[in-house]
Amino acid sequence: MNSTAVAGLRIAVLGLGEAGGTIAGDLVAAGALVRGYDPKVAAPPGVVGTGGEAEAAAGSDLVLSVNSASAAPDALRAGLAGAAPGCLWADLNTASPAVKRHLGEVAADAGIDLVDVALMATVPGRGLRTPMLASGTAAGRYAGLLRPLGARVDVLDGPAGLAAERKLLRSVFYKGWAAAAVEALEAARAVGCEEWLREHIADELTHADAATLDRLVDGSHRHAVRRAAEMQAATDMLDDLAVPPLISTASRDLLRRLSTR
Template sequence: MSGVIAVLGFGEAGSLLTRDLLAAGASVRGFDPAVPAPAGVTEAGSDAEAAAGADLVLSVNSAKEAVAALAGSLDAMRQGTVWADLNTAAPAVKQRLAEIGRSRGIPVTDIAMMAPVPGKGLRVPMLASGEAAGEVAARLRGYGANVEVLDGPAGLAATRKLLRSVFYKGMAASIVEALEAARAAGYEDWLREHIAEELEKANAKTVDRIVTGTRQHAVRRGAEMAAAAEMLADFGVEPIMADASRALHERLAAEEE
């Protein structure tokens, strides 16, 4: 495929995406203030310089740099350039990016990577929303990417990703905390096996059972998690997730009063 792709940011995700783009025959320009460009990339001296020579820009720097990267590149980009933000940022940030781009005729696409990039590279499942989402998806699919287009504005892809993050990252954090406490108590192997069994047998009915049971037994479970948090503290483990669970159960119980 013709045209130049600019990649801003050569961290873990950016470097792996760039590797696969190059392998698929893409012409890539790029910039990262801290990481040298991978071999085969035309290295630029700034975000703006990289974007100036591209018709598609992939911003993979960081959520805190996302707005500054776009704002600082606006004067350098030609009309017709499409900006795609792949950073894990709040929907409001993605919407702000779209507003900035719209004011200068630069369409902004919100892309959410829905799994770890290592091991998958450009084939990591991605969601795209916002202006030019279909165009960006088609372009990246030509290089082997796995992109699903959502019918909605920038911020929709980020919303779906972060909703999943509340579940998945919250579950992961609870598992890590529970195993840390089990290790302190001398029962790590037992708990690890128990967790694996529960995950293996989970299905759609599990979700309904969890939601219904949590609300129905909020008072008792709130007290139970208070006791669990106290136990973890006795083990020398900070009960971050256990105490958060206590607080949630207490809120649900209060809503039923």
């Protein structure tokens, strides 16, 4: 840690829930001067609590907005009333690229640089060391401020919205993958073979590699008609088991679309 770079660094954290509170605590431990605001959560030890976004942002070198995608626009507008020229605003919320671009435009109109930051793993257990992607014209500056405190920041060469785009593209796979596992295990539980299916899924994940991805994608295109019929049968089975076939239906519909190409 570069103590010279950290000394006197003033950071505001908006949103002190599970993610924001953990990051704020790590920033304090790293030697930063941290002010925070959350309408529902008290400031953790070492963080100076404030009465609003503008008060937290006042005098700060960096503002971290870690509340929610829905709250981010209002938090930005409120915080800009206290942010001084030269302050850097970082939005760490999981929002769409369009929302991030809009936030960047609002900040730019106020003469403030905004960085789009995507948290690429869960924060609990990692805190400030959670891998981050940062985009926007001031992304390099953001990395320069936080890396000396122990943050893991990769900078993308592109505008605000690019980091969010990368995260959400990954989310389509990871969250869809998780949802498929939840649905399949629920159905297996209904027929009394959950443990069998759990072991089967774990074995597939353990042995997966790049060739597995090629097989999944190529096979879906090549055998779309047959697989769509198979997923229709799976959907019918889940209906009979009173398990909502949300992922199974979506898989069937995607395969049907591929079959028409």
